[in-house]
Each structure stands twice: as C-alpha cells, then as structure tokens.
Amino acid sequence: MVVSTWLAMVVGLVPLLGWLFWWWNDIWYGLVMARGNKLPPGYMGLPIIGEMLSFLWYFKFIRRPDDFINFKRHKYGDGVGMYRTHLFGKPSVIVFLPAVSKFVFRDDKSFILKWPNIELVGETSVVSVHGSAHKRLRSFVSRSINQPDALRGIAIAVQPRMISALQSWVKHHKIIAYNELKKVTFENIGMYFASFEPGPTLDKLDEYFAGMVKGFRASRLNIPGSTFYHALQCRKRTMAIFKEELDKRKKDHDGRSRPIKDLLDGLMNLKDDEGNYLSETEILDNIVSLLVAGYESTVIVTTWAIYYLAKYPQVLQKLRDENMPLKKSKNGELATSDEIMNLKYTSKVVEETIRMTNVVPFVLRTTTKSIEYKGYTIPRGWNMIMWVRYLHTNAENFNDPMCFNPDRWDASMSPIAYQPFGGGSRLCAGNMLARLQVGLFLHHLATGYKWELVNPDAKVRYLPHPMLEDHVEITIEKL
Numbered sequence: 001m002v003v004s005t006w007l008a009m010v011v012g013l014v015p016l017l018g019w020l021f022w023w024w025n026d027i028w029y030g031l032v033m034a035r036g037n038k039l040p041p042g043y044m045g046l047p048i049i050g051e052m053l054s055f056l057w058y059f060k061f062i063r064r065p066d067d068f069i070n071f072k073r074h075k076y077g078d079g080v081g082m083y084r085t086h087l088f089g090k091p092s093v094i095v096f097l098p099a100v101s102k103f104v105f106r107d108d109k110s111f112i113l114k115w116p117n118i119e120l121v122g123e124t125s126v127v128s129v130h131g132s133a134h135k136r137l138r139s140f141v142s143r144s145i146n147q148p149d150a151l152r153g154i155a156i157a158v159q160p161r162m163i164s165a166l167q168s169w170v171k172h173h174k175i176i177a178y179n180e181l182k183k184v185t186f187e188n189i190g191m192y193f194a195s196f197e198p199g200p201t202l203d204k205l206d207e208y209f210a211g212m213v214k215g216f217r218a219s220r221l222n223i224p225g226s227t228f229y230h231a232l233q234c235r236k237r238t239m240a241i242f243k244e245e246l247d248k249r250k251k252d253h254d255g256r257s258r259p260i261k262d263l264l265d266g267l268m269n270l271k272d273d274e275g276n277y278l279s280e281t282e283i284l285d286n287i288v289s290l291l292v293a294g295y296e297s298t299v300i301v302t303t304w305a306i307y308y309l310a311k312y313p314q315v316l317q318k319l320r321d322e323n324m325p326l327k328k329s330k331n332g333e334l335a336t337s338d339e340i341m342n343l344k345y346t347s348k349v350v351e352e353t354i355r356m357t358n359v360v361p362f363v364l365r366t367t368t369k370s371i372e373y374k375g376y377t378i379p380r381g382w383n384m385i386m387w388v389r390y391l392h393t394n395a396e397n398f399n400d401p402m403c404f405n406p407d408r409w410d411a412s413m414s415p416i417a418y419q420p421f422g423g424g425s426r427l428c429a430g431n432m433l434a435r436l437q438v439g440l441f442l443h444h445l446a447t448g449y450k451w452e453l454v455n456p457d458a459k460v461r462y463l464p465h466p467m468l469e470d471h472v473e474i475t476i477e478k479l
Helices: 002-033 052-061 067-076 098-106 131-145 148-172 177-194 200-215 227-252 263-269 280-311 313-330 337-341 344-357 388-393 406-410 431-448
Strands: 082-087 090-095 174-176 363-367 371-373 376-378 383-386 449-453 473-478
Touching: 002 082, 002 090, 052 067, 082 383, 090 098, 098 383, 098 388, 131 148, 131 263, 131 280, 148 174, 148 177, 148 337, 148 431, 148 449, 148 473, 174 177, 177 200, 177 263, 177 280, 177 431, 200 227, 200 280, 227 263, 227 280, 263 280, 280 313, 280 344, 280 431, 280 449, 313 344, 313 431, 337 431, 344 406, 344 431, 431 449
Parallel strands: 090 383
Antiparallel strands: 082 090, 174 473, 363 383, 371 376, 449 473
C-alpha cells in the first residue's frame, strides 16, 4: 500500500516538475519580476539557459538563422514587432520590425549600449562610455577616419598594400581569400591606427585580436582553457604592446607635443571639456576597441564580395565596366576616395554585399527604466535585441532578399529597414571608412584580375560571424 502511494505521488509529481521546469522563466520573469505587467508575447526558455538551445539549433546546427524569427512569427503573430525571450544570460525582448528598431535606436537614454563582455572592449572605450565622454570620443573618431578629408588620406595610404597583396595572390594562384584579406587589412589598419609596419609585432597583434574576437560572444566562464579566459589573456598581451608603444612616444616626444600622424597620436592629444588629456587607460582602451571594430567586419564583407562577384558574373562585368575607365584615366596613379565614392554601381555592390553579409546579426541595448510600448511593458534592466539581420533578409523589406542584386539600390530604400551599422547616436563611427575600403579593393580586383571559386557549393556557418566553411578559396589570375 505504501509503495503504491509513493508510486502514485512520483507519477503525479514528474509531470508537474516537468511543467515547472519548462515554464519557470516565464513564471518568474512574467509574474514575479514583471509584477503582473503585460509582457510581449513569446517564450523565455529553460532556467539559466533560456532559449540558447533554440538559438543554436537555428544558427549552428540546421544553419537557417532567419527561421528563428520565422518560427516565432508563425507561433505568436507579428503583434507590435517584439517577442519576450531569455538569451545570452539575460531576460530580453527581440525586436524584428523596422519601426520598433527605430523607436529603440532614437532613445539612447532609455535604451543604452551595455556590452555583455565589457572587459574585452574596455570600460573607458568609445563603445562603452556614455554622455559627453562618448560624444567627445565619437566626434574625434569620426573626424579621424570617417570624414572626407581623413578618407582622402587613408585611401592613398592603403592602396599600395592592396595592390601588392593582389599581385602576390596571382603568384600563388590558389589562395584562401579570408585569410589573405586578414593580412592586408590588418597591415593597413595597423598602419593608419598606430603606424605599425608589417613584422613580428603586427603578427602577434593579429593573433591576439583573433583570440579577442572569439571571446565577444563566448560564455563568461573565466577559467583556464575557456574561450573567454583566452580572450582576456589576448587582450592583456595586446594592451602590453600598445602600452610599450605609448611609453616610447611619450619618451621620444616629451609627452604629447608631437604632430598627429595616426589615430594613437590623436588620442594622446585629445582633451575633455576641462582641458584634461585622456588617461593612459582611456587611450589604450580606445585604440584596442577601435582596431577590433574596424578589423574583422571589413575582412568579412570583402570576403563575401569576392564570393558574390564570382557567383554573379553579370554583376562583376558591370562593376568592371564602370571601373575600367577610371583605371585607364589614372595612368598608374592611385584612385582617390572621391573617385571611388562617385562610382555609382560600385557603391551599390558594396551596399548589397553589406546587406547580405550581415556581419552583426543583432544589436543589443539595455533598458534603464521600465518602458511602455503599445500596451506592453519592457522591464528595467532587460536587453533589447534588435535583430537587424532579419530586417535585411525579410521579403517585406527587400524584394527577393536572398538574391544578390545591386540594382535594387536604384529604388529608394527605407532607412529604418537597413541598419547594418546600428542607429541613433551609436551609429558606427567608421561606416564610411568600411565602405571605402571595400570599394577600393573591388576597384583593383575587378580591373586587374579574374577568379573562380574552388568550392562553389561551400556551406555557410553563422557563428560567430557568417562565413563560408572554406573561407572562400579561389584560383586567381591576371586579366
């Protein structure tokens, strides 16, 4: 009798425990933490891990990332363009419609940028600080690398390495585009950010930066052997290299009284509203975070451009037809930034590549207070996940979105449906530099070379960034 009673209790208890386990996050955050306020529709997943298993299923295993949102739209409807969830260790709201993204990006007081792994970018870097400090640093960065005068100088400085790299590719005949682009891009960024020439120091920085990038979306498990631990060690070694360079410049030029020839010099001479210079930590945090921001994204977009142009020969021919007259008119001289920016079809190819690549699939913000939006409450301290990838791959925003079609940019595009560089006051300060670097490289590539994909059917992996599994292996020769 006793055994039967216990067996009945277990049989009855297991389903209850299973139900509680499945709905625990929704019960805890929806009823307890939200105090009965109406949250957006959705599901918050399992305790601690939330919906990470579902996220990984779509992004890593079946490799259909857009279906992560499509499934939610099918199950919950579009509503107001938001779903509650629990991702990356925090209760969150996913935003997938342009109007809601615009609402979040424009209110940078209620929705602030808060990096999950802030130790990697630095607490005093431009991507971490807020208010007047952010405004001052962002203005400096924009003047240094994103304004027309700065772009003119950068365009002349980066092209010799691009030309040399392409010549070396032909000698090898078969190369892996992503790996080779990393080399030339890092050499150029190292040059105009800190005047580093190719050599052992730049090779070490390249290795350390690769380790840091892997840590941005890794779990915060800070134990030897973990990705996050390795990323922190790479950052420490990177900071040591730049501190050595910083000390050398201070010693050689009596502090900050030296002409500005690169971004590091500019940071050393930057003052706040009271006339105070940046601290050593602020200088190091910013030079490292800016290098990280400008490095990986440019490489990935340019790699995808090489891939798409090989897959769409009619696009390559139109690109070549536009660029050939400019090349012939230069008689061996380097193209200027103004000339590249004025190439309309080239600009469309660059934009289309950026749209389809989606280097950053989503952008995070954190609420500073409880927000009411069209009848729903978003509690204080929750993450807002602007799923910008879905804006760019949604047929409601772009016709036949998975087709590489630069001519789509002939029509006027809604700016709120195209947000590859974020939005609001946090719009990427180097967005024009990124476009210019891709445009310059395509100018030299299209006018001097032809190439084929070694693995035209290579599959795509989406984490940590979208990339072909073979990293775009090509055979290349001169025209």
